[in-house]
Amino acid sequence: MDIDPPLQETYKALFKDARVKAKDDQKNLLNMVEECELPLIDISRLTFGHLEREKCIKETAEAATQWGFFQVLNHGVPREVLESLKFEQMKVFHEPFNKKADEKFLNVLANSYRWGNPEATCLSQFCWSEAFHISLTDVSKMREYKNLRSTIEAFAKTAALLAQNLAEVLAQNLAIHSSFFGENCSPSTSYLRMNRYPPCPISSEVRGMMPHTDSGFLTILYQDQVGGLQFMKDGRWVSVRPEPEALTISIGDLFQAFSNDVYRSIEHRVVAQEVERFSVAYFYCPSYDAVIESSIKPVRYRKFSFREYRQQIRKDVQATGDKIGLSRFLL
Numbered sequence: 399m400d401i402d403p404p405l406q407e408t409y410k411a412l413f414k415d416a417r418v419k420a421k422d423d424q425k426n427l428l429n430m431v432e433e434c435e436l437p438l439i440d441i442s443r444l445t446f447g448h449l450e451r452e453k454c455i456k457e458t459a460e461a462a463t464q465w466g467f468f469q470v471l472n473h474g475v476p477r478e479v480l481e482s483l484k485f486e487q488m489k490v491f492h493e494p495f496n497k498k499a500d501e502k503f504l505n506v507l508a509n510s511y512r513w514g515n516p517e518a519t520c521l522s523q524f525c526w527s528e529a530f531h532i533s534l535t536d537v538s539k540m541r542e543y544k545n546l547r548s549t550i551e552a553f554a555k556t557a558a559l560l561a562q563n564l565a566e567v568l569a570q571n572l573a574i575h576s577s578f579f580g581e582n583c584s585p586s587t588s589y590l591r592m593n594r595y596p597p598c599p600i601s602s603e604v605r606g607m608m609p610h611t612d613s614g615f616l617t618i619l620y621q622d623q624v625g626g627l628q629f630m631k632d633g634r635w636v637s638v639r640p641e642p643e644a645l646t647i648s649i650g651d652l653f654q655a656f657s658n659d660v661y662r663s664i665e666h667r668v669v670a671q672e673v674e675r676f677s678v679a680y681f682y683c684p685s686y687d688a689v690i691e692s693s694i695k696p697v698r699y700r701k702f703s704f705r706e707y708r709q710q711i712r713k714d715v716q717a718t719g720d721k722i723g724l725s726r727f728l729l
């Protein structure tokens with residue numbers, strides 16, 4: 399039985415238009431972008447003496463300001479946990495499509511399994527990928543896939559520590575209240591997305607994931623060595639070269655608002671590949687009631703709760719196929 403979702407069959411109409419367009423427009427070659435070396439930061443230096451810690455904080459803050467994306471080494475998430483996450487993730491994604499699409503699969507929320515993009519009105523909104531979106535409050539409900547469950551729990555525990563550590567360091571650097579994170583983000587308020595990008599026969603024409611920004615405070619991404627992640631730097635798409643021992647960190651929308659635009663939530667996308675690719679994204683988020691408000695004046699965004707932010711995104715996506723995001727809250 400086939401493991402891949404029926405992407406090409408279901409979205410036939412979108413592909414037909416795109417074929418014609420792609421032939422005319424060589425710029426459509428999504429893979430032809432520069433590769434760049436992201437800042438690579440050894441964060442074990444945060445535990446060293448004062449001077450080394452200060453240097454490390456400065457590098458992290460500079461990366462968050464100038465790039466919005468960076469990679470960290472010695473991040474505290476054990477290598478065995480990451481290897482086991484990849485293994486268990488592969489096992490569930492390699493189940494037959496019909497099984498994955500069953501509402502009761504994994505016993506988490508009904509719309510946890512997603513593939514393609516039901517809201518896509520054109521090919522640029524299409525995603526050649528499948529994903530499980532899991533709220534970390536739900537993980538304890540997983541009954542059947544016990545190894546996946548315990549691996550996600552182990553990963554989430556260390557990822558939460560890493561995220562809080564980075565968030566506090568970034569806040570301290572701006573002299574803003576870093577106790578916010580401990581008070582508003584608990585291990586169960588964050589989310590996990592396991593992504594699989596099936597091998598794509600028309601990879602130069604299709605995206606694995608459409609351009610977007612992440613909504614939380616920050617994202618910790620564990621990706622395999624295939625590559626395909628790209629982000630915007632100075633108005634151009636650049637590719638991230640995966641580093642075997644590193645985790646990729648990106649600033650999310652909430653941190654951009656919280657830092658009053660000092661740290662940037664950068665648009666990124668994934669280019670489909672001829673070979674299968676896997677990634678896991680951990681979205682560090684507060685509770686729905688948490689209010690996001692910057693203490694840096696003059697504030698650029700009106701204050702809003704995380705619930706309000708999520709609801710606005712859902713409304714915009716349903717209406718237009720796209721997330722509008724932070725600009726909705728500009729003053």
Ligand SMILES: O=C(O)CCC(=O)C(=O)O
Nearest residue numbers: 591593621627668677679
């Ligand atoms: O797969 C990747 O490299 C990126 C995934 C991503 O951007 C996301 O899940 O939000």
Ligand SMILES: [Fe+2]
Nearest residue numbers: 610611612666
């Ligand atoms: Fe993302």
